[in-house]
Amino acid sequence: MKIYLSLLTLAFSITSFAFMSGIDPSRDTQGEIDIIGATIPLAPPSASVNAGYVKFTNTSDKDVEFHSFTSPVYDSVEMHVMEFNSGTAKMKQAKMILVPANDSIELKPGGTHLMLIGPRRDIKAGEQILMIAQDSLERRFMLKFNVVDFRESKVNDQNDHGHHNH
Numbered sequence: 830m831k832i833y834l835s836l837l838t839l840a841f842s843i844t845s846f847a848f849m850s851g852i853d854p855s856r857d858t859q860g861e862i863d864i865i866g867a868t869i870p871l872a873p874p875s876a877s878v879n880a881g882y883v884k885f886t887n888t889s890d891k892d893v894e895f896h897s898f899t900s901p902v903y904d905s906v907e908m909h910v911m912e913f914n915s916g917t918a919k920m921k922q923a924k925m926i927l928v929p930a931n932d933s934i935e936l937k938p939g940g941t942h943l944m945l946i947g948p949r950r951d952i953k954a955g956e957q958i959l960m961i962a963q964d965s966l967e968r969r970f971m972l973k974f975n976v977v978d979f980r981e982s983k984v985n986d987q988n989d990h991g992h993h994n995h
């Protein structure tokens with residue numbers, strides 16, 4: 830739990846500046862959902878799944894139900910909740926994520942999260958991954974997830990040396 834908390838703190842400090850917008854201007858949803866700290870922790874290159882974390886704040890007086898998430902970078906994105914049964918935790922796919930009116934929901938390690946399945950290319954720390962959420966009214970919300978390397982390994986820095994040519 831302590832680890833989770835410190836990861837979250839780090840995630841917020843890194844990404845909070847980047848999240849003033851995130852709403853598709855072609856739909857009339859401006860200001861309704863605040864998207865805070867959308868983060869994808871960098872996964873090993875061989876990983877076939879990863880997770881996405883974000884806090885949604887609903888500033889309207891109507892519930893918002895997200896029914897689907899898609900990303901051009903992943904084969905599929907599922908909504909997962911955690912189920913706790915006699916001491917064990919298990920992920921379970923959910924049909925929707927509810928953001929109650931005038932309330933927030935936080936997708937975080939150990940809780941509800943987005944499961945990112947089948948990356949279509951290499952994903953690097955520091956880049957932004959586009960995701961599109963669709964709600965029950967078929968409105969679309971554009972989200973930008975920051976890919977963050979929480980390992981902060983010095984060894985990794987050395988390995989990367991000489992690869993800054995793009």
Ligand SMILES: [Cu+2]
Nearest residue numbers: 909920943944
């Ligand atoms: Cu999951």
